[in-house]
Amino acid sequence: MGTFTIVLGGVGLFLLGMTLMTDGLKALAGDALKQLLSKFTGGTISSILSGATITALIQSSSATTFMTIGFVSAGLLTFTQSVGVIIGANVGSTSTGWLVSVIGFKVNMSTLALPLIGIGVFLKLFSKGKLTPHGMALAGFGLLFLGIDILQQGMSGIGDMFNLGAISGDTLLHMLLLIVIGIAMTVIMQSSSAAVVTTLTALYAGAITFDQAAVLVIGQNVGTTVKAMIAAVGSSIPAKRTAVAHILFNLLTGLLALLALPLFISAVFYISDLLQITDQSVSLAIFHTLFNVIGVLLIVPFMPLFIKLVIKIVPEKDEHLTKHLDHSVATVGPVAIEAVRRTLLKIMGLISTSFVSVFKGEKPLAYLKKKLEDAENALVEIRSFLTKVNSESVSHSDREYSSHVSMIHAIDHIDRLIKALKEIESIEKLKRDQNILTLLMKLAKVFEQVSGSIENKQLEHLVALVETNSKEIAEIRKEDRKTIIKTTAKSQLDVSVAIEKVHSIHWVDRVAFHLWRTMYHLEDKEVMEVTDFEVENAPE
Numbered sequence: 001m002g003t004f005t006i007v008l009g010g011v012g013l014f015l016l017g018m019t020l021m022t023d024g025l026k027a028l029a030g031d032a033l034k035q036l037l038s039k040f041t042g043g044t045i046s047s048i049l050s051g052a053t054i055t056a057l058i059q060s061s062s063a064t065t066f067m068t069i070g071f072v073s074a075g076l077l078t079f080t081q082s083v084g085v086i087i088g089a090n091v092g093s094t095s096t097g098w099l100v101s102v103i104g105f106k107v108n109m110s111t112l113a114l115p116l117i118g119i120g121v122f123l124k125l126f127s128k129g130k131l132t133p134h135g136m137a138l139a140g141f142g143l144l145f146l147g148i149d150i151l152q153q154g155m156s157g158i159g160d161m162f163n164l165g166a167i168s169g170d171t172l173l174h175m176l177l178l179i180v181i182g183i184a185m186t187v188i189m190q191s192s193s194a195a196v197v198t199t200l201t202a203l204y205a206g207a208i209t210f211d212q213a214a215v216l217v218i219g220q221n222v223g224t225t226v227k228a229m230i231a232a233v234g235s236s237i238p239a240k241r242t243a244v245a246h247i248l249f250n251l252l253t254g255l256l257a258l259l260a261l262p263l264f265i266s267a268v269f270y271i272s273d274l275l276q277i278t279d280q281s282v283s284l285a286i287f288h289t290l291f292n293v294i295g296v297l298l299i300v301p302f303m304p305l306f307i308k309l310v311i312k313i314v315p316e317k318d319e320h321l322t323k324h325l326d327h328s329v330a331t332v333g334p335v336a337i338e339a340v341r342r343t344l345l346k347i348m349g350l351i352s353t354s355f356v357s358v359f360k361g362e363k364p365l366a367y368l369k370k371k372l373e374d375a376e377n378a379l380v381e382i383r384s385f386l387t388k389v390n391s392e393s394v395s396h397s398d399r400e401y402s403s404h405v406s407m408i409h410a411i412d413h414i415d416r417l418i419k420a421l422k423e424i425e426s427i428e429k430l431k432r433d434q435n436i437l438t439l440l441m442k443l444a445k446v447f448e449q450v451s452g453s454i455e456n457k458q459l460e461h462l463v464a465l466v467e468t469n470s471k472e473i474a475e476i477r478k479e480d481r482k483t484i485i486k487t488t489a490k491s492q493l494d495v496s497v498a499i500e501k502v503h504s505i506h507w508v509d510r511v512a513f514h515l516w517r518t519m520y521h522l523e524d525k526e527v528m529e530v531t532d533f534e535v536e537n538a539p540e
Helices: 002-038 042-057 062-071 079-092 095-104 109-126 132-155 170-191 194-202 210-223 225-232 236-258 261-274 282-312 333-359 367-391 398-422 425-430 434-456 463-491 496-524 533-537
Strands: none
Touching: 002 132, 002 194, 042 062, 042 079, 042 132, 079 236, 079 282, 079 333, 095 194, 095 282, 109 132, 109 236, 109 333, 170 194, 170 210, 170 225, 170 236, 194 210, 210 236, 210 261, 210 282, 225 236, 225 463, 236 261, 236 282, 236 333, 261 282, 261 463, 333 367, 333 496, 367 434, 398 496, 425 434, 434 463, 434 496, 463 496
């Protein structure tokens, strides 16, 4: 039981270290990840390299996979680009094996781990939040190595306790059994990196043979797909497609490695001899990298066919307003806020199109009210999502904070805009007065421009346009209000009719104002300045 306890403790420390380190690195790289991934041009090679680099940096292929699924759902990546990132993540995941085999078994773990844990914890506790991600990453890194040290101690006794020779051999049954064990290790540990490190440690301690370790690693590589399957349940269509691409690639790579196992092992030993590598744990890291790289090289020429296959497996369904709100990116603040921005733009596109259709007489007023209800329901989801972002995002940069505040302002203005539009009782009644009709035509024209700009994703000059429109309507409102009241005082107009006209003019002004302020806050600025302009200048 002592050996089991040591191994269990070692795995637990390793997993805790991986979690802390990944969370810390994700927080540190949040803005950088958004910038990097949003600048993809669709190139397969660049997306594969980026997927491999990100995974090597944050030391978690699962984290990269989940973030990529979230980025696709958030609209920052196309599905085609995400496939490259997912494939690259598999290559990047092999970096953990290299880290452990080249460094982990060659230095005194306690000497390296304990200072890192100490410094990391002090940074987290005493930096008042500014260096929290740095502290988490350092402490995680230290715990990871401490876990490896304890694993080494436990693994030295595993070989004496089990006759692992019973499942060694070249038969398909033996290999399938080891594959199943490898998959089970990844599922139980919830980390292929932890499973691979456990296998490396067992090989280094002499508890298993190289052939056994190689087949276990294949199983562990396949085992990562289980988390993707779970992540895909109930998620958006882009998320499901990305998960299916991940599952298919890992299954194909695993099958390739298993069928050509003798060939791969011969190639690994040839490379090891060539580089004068005598440590079998390093040779296993070579094996892990080799079959993943060969898998990538084989699938790249057939990428269009691969993508078509995935799309056929997961066909497109009707879009819904909140499809960008994937909760897997709630912890990556900048990406989550961009997902909210894009969702709010979709809502504004829906509101604008619906209003124009009703104004032109193409749709009944009931149509607009139904679409406004859809928009209101979507706003409820957005509020819930933003609350999740606030509670789960590890760190907040000034830029992220400003963007977050702007999204809350935009939600408030859309909410007010919806309430104002719901007050329309009859468009035709409003059109009877020439002055109000002029204002309505100006309003409808700007709504049409907003709709077209959002649809064509050309928002560059839109804010200036809606601002000018709002200010012009505000000036007209002030002059017309005075004129109507003066005319009424001279008994040329019924008081009730006059008040109704004033309210109608104010209504148009309100709608124009909230439209402007919404688009102002939804503009993709590098740094957004948020003021109390809305409160001070909102129409009464």
